[in-house]
Amino acid sequence: MPEDSVDHAKLRHHGDVDARPGMLDFAVNVRGSAPPDWLRLRLAARLDSLGRYPSVAADLAARSAVALRHGRAPEEVLLLAGAAEGFAMLPRLAPELAAVIHPSFTEPELALREAGVPVSRILLEPPYLLSAAAVPAAADLVVLGNPTNPTSVLHPAEAIRALRRPGRIIVVDEAFADAVPGEVESLAHAASSDVLVLRSLTKTWALAGLRCGYFLGAPELLARLSHGRPHWPLGTLQLEAIGATAEPVAVEQAQERAREIAVERASMIERLRAVGVDVHTPAEGPFLLLRVADGELLRKYLSDKGIAVRRADTFPGLGPDYLRVAVRGTAEVDRLIAGIRAASL
Structure with a gap:
């Protein structure tokens, strides 16, 4: 791809830009707000x-x-x-x-x-x-x-x-x-x-x-x-x-977290699909790639409601209807699902 056709601003975009302080953060894949x-x-x-x-x-x-x-x-x-x-x-x-x-x-x-x-x-x-x-x-x-x-x-x-x-x-x-x-x-x-x-x-x-x-x-x-x-x-x-x-103790702790993430991810996929969201599978990471109609509008709506999701059109090969969300626990996903439901009303 010629250099003059590459959007460097998109290449520089990272999820932390999508998450303002105080928001419920699905945009950044960091697990937790501080080290154990x-x-x-x-x-x-x-x-x-x-x-x-x-x-x-x-x-x-x-x-x-x-x-x-x-x-x-x-x-x-x-x-x-x-x-x-x-x-x-x-x-x-x-x-x-x-x-x-x-x-x-x-x-x-x-x-x-x-x-x-x-x-x-x-x-x-x-x-x-x-x-x-x-x-x-x-x-x-x-x-x-x-x-x-x-x-x-x-x-x-x-x-x-x-x-x-x-x-x-x-x-x-x-x-x-x-x-x-x-x-x-x-x-x-x-x-x-x-x-x-x-x-x-x-x-x-x-x-x-x-x-x-x-x-x-x-x-x-x-x-x-x-x-x-x-x-x-x-x-x-x-x-x-x-x-x-x-x-070794830390590695085992990380593996415990990995197993927790796998359970949370499976539940999250099921719940997102139940509200009409296309979730790419198989998925093995601590995040999910979503595709929804009017994805950019949904992202902005959720942002206004204090929920941050990662725009995915900055990744080469993906468009504005793609979003990335970090795998989170039940309480956080409850708010995300409620936001998606409200956006479709």
Whole structure:
């Protein structure tokens, strides 16, 4: 797609723009308004050390915890100030042609285009199944999400591996993988010289304001990504949060949440369909892609009623009748359903 035909404003749009303070928030996929108490205590305990620079030992400790969690070596972990930093690093791989699988999170395409990297958009049609044949043979970088934002599609690991070609690097955005029971189809544990896996701690642990994430991949690729990075790229609290959430007890807690999300999602799908909303399935992420007539009008109506839903026309391949909603509990969904009913009267 020619650069002059791409709307960068849409690529920059994120769900937090749709959710004003005080609204019932279905627009942002963060789970909860603050980290759990045990994590807050861990972070608070480090406040007295903020007068010292983050140490090499603290960085190694956090990388080692992540490595142990995924069955990797510490050298295969690159800690990030949020997944967004990881996307901003992608141009350092110097691809000649990047293929981005859509509909999906737009930050990778934006980062690549702003760096002058040629981008080929691969627009999947419902049911949004991955096809290696759809990717240009010349693409030496392929970026996709799994599970994919906003479709909630979980691609089989084998379908992702089928994208591999000599000289090509695959980047899998697994920002929501820990919200899938068993983390099935994840490639985080599968060391490979040509596959990079990106993880975020923002959603499950309500750490959007702290910016925490990491890349998993071959040390040579991680070195290319981190080239030119400033000293002390992460702060003490970020390192503490990354290490803490990689511990076995935290991983099990995340899996408990994933199982809760699966139950809530099934109920939410049934209730939305009962009021005439088209919900894309199968859905495996902590969010749902909806299609409704006059979707933009519904979004504005709900906003006026204090309910925020994510516009989805900013995702390539989707139009104004598409909306994305985070999976929430019964009480929150009650208000959403009431709002949809009222809008149709």
